[in-house]
Amino acid sequence: MSAEQSPKIVIVDESPIRAAILEEGLREAGFTQVVHIREMQSLLARIYAVDPEIILIDLENPSRDVLEAMFQVSRAVKRPIAMFVDQSDSASIQASVEAGVSAYIVDGLKKERIKPILDLCVSRFNAFAKLQEELERTKSQLEDRKIIEKAKGILMKVKGLTEDEAYVLLRSTAMREKKKIGEIAQSIITASEMLK
């Protein structure tokens, strides 16, 4: 796809990571003119300046209502011919809303051209959601590790155990009680704080 064929796309997203993932995907797919707007204060001014043909915005952005207004009351911008893909294409609308992205077509772009863009955004948004989940999981694992370290320390001090022995005790207790080691460690910390 040559540069002049590639539509101008604006991504409105307060999450820099998600915007980067989206931008990269769009570039890989051959869309060379992609601009990320993060600053919400001057949103309209920036959009006017870029004059995009497509605007992609994350659904959790309260500024979506601002965009709607731009399309409905402002005479400074070309009116959109369609939002999402098409009024009749409810499956695409649903997929994009569920994934958390909304697309506005600002110029006379053909439906066939927005569809692959939207599909790509939906899969990228879903990928981001998965990434976010993994990040959360890793974070809680890290958190667990900190708690386990602390609990081991308490056991070593109170019961005079070595570090290995303390860990074995934690693990065997967790297995016996069918709980996570983190949970057992947390209860040791809680108990020791209460007994202070």
Next chain:
Amino acid sequence: MTAPLRIGFIPLVDAAALIVAVDKGFAAAEGLEVELVREVSWSNVRDKLNIGLFDAAHLLAPVAIASSLGLGHVKVPIAAPFNLGVNGNAITVSPTLHAALMEEIDGDRFDPLATAKALAKVVTKRRKAGADPLTFGMTFPFSTHNYQLRFWMAAAGVDPDEDVRLVVLPPPFMVDSLRNGHVDAFCVGAPWNSIAVDLGIGHILHFSSDILARAAEKVLALRQVWADKHPDVVAALVRAAVKAAAFIEEPANLTEAAQILAQPERIGVDVEVIRRTLVGRLKISPDGTFRESGRYLLVGREGAGRPDPVQAAWLYAQMVRWGQTALTPDGVKTAMAVFRPDLYDAAVGRRPPDEAPAGLGAFAGPVFDPGNILGHLKAFDVGRWKA
């Protein structure tokens, strides 16, 4: 009774009946399991309702009408069997604009015609001085806030599309925008006006009830096809909302209701601000001046919960007046059919009341007649409609 209902709402005091219906157990008592989902924009609420991710929603009354007419977005017919609030907005202006208006005002400062005339003078002065036009924030193109601001200023000949700038701002951004001079004034629901006053950066110029004595504000919105398919659920939902509204309006319950609404996962603001809103006693100036009105926000009293199709027709007339749609007989009919007093009556098990609802009580223009929208439009000098 059925699968859990997912209902979307925006954290505003006029979601009160919905929140209390769920959190106080009125919905459960009707056999309903409800999950309330907090949303960030009216576009989101509308879209999630329209595609069926929500079964029902707290929605701006004009958005329900626009959705049924297919204005601005996908056309999805909406049924509104319960009116979540009448009135509840206010116009807040910056201290600078307030001083300028008070300098020009000839008459009572709570008289919207007097303040609108003062605004016209300020607008003219600014133009002569080469200053930027004043900027007013409101919440959505299809919103009572938009129409109330326009109705007010146009009554004194100020053209909202030529003489000032009207911009949409998400309610949580209003206060900041006033502080940093992005807007000179805004019209929004509670609690944002009070928050601006408490911070010392705004004066409440008008309660929206100064402009219209009764204006339908938010509705409980359902997809028409969904409502047709689940009449029993609709009736149960309306009954739960009616009971919640009655609970909120009972003075003895005021503190409890305000506490329920103030929870972080609901509206998430100070209990005291919500109390003030429900009572209609608001601090209007940073110097501590209070103003009280029994009409500030009607949640259930004075028949506020029963949808009034005349209100829907008025909102449609405003869409026509400001060029959002053309006037057609079908348009009027479709708009009025969104408000469903019949579903309300069926749910609470009573016959339609004999007396007509109280009317809109607009401060300017003739009494509104839904049968003569053209006459309504012709009564005003300023407007964008085409005959």
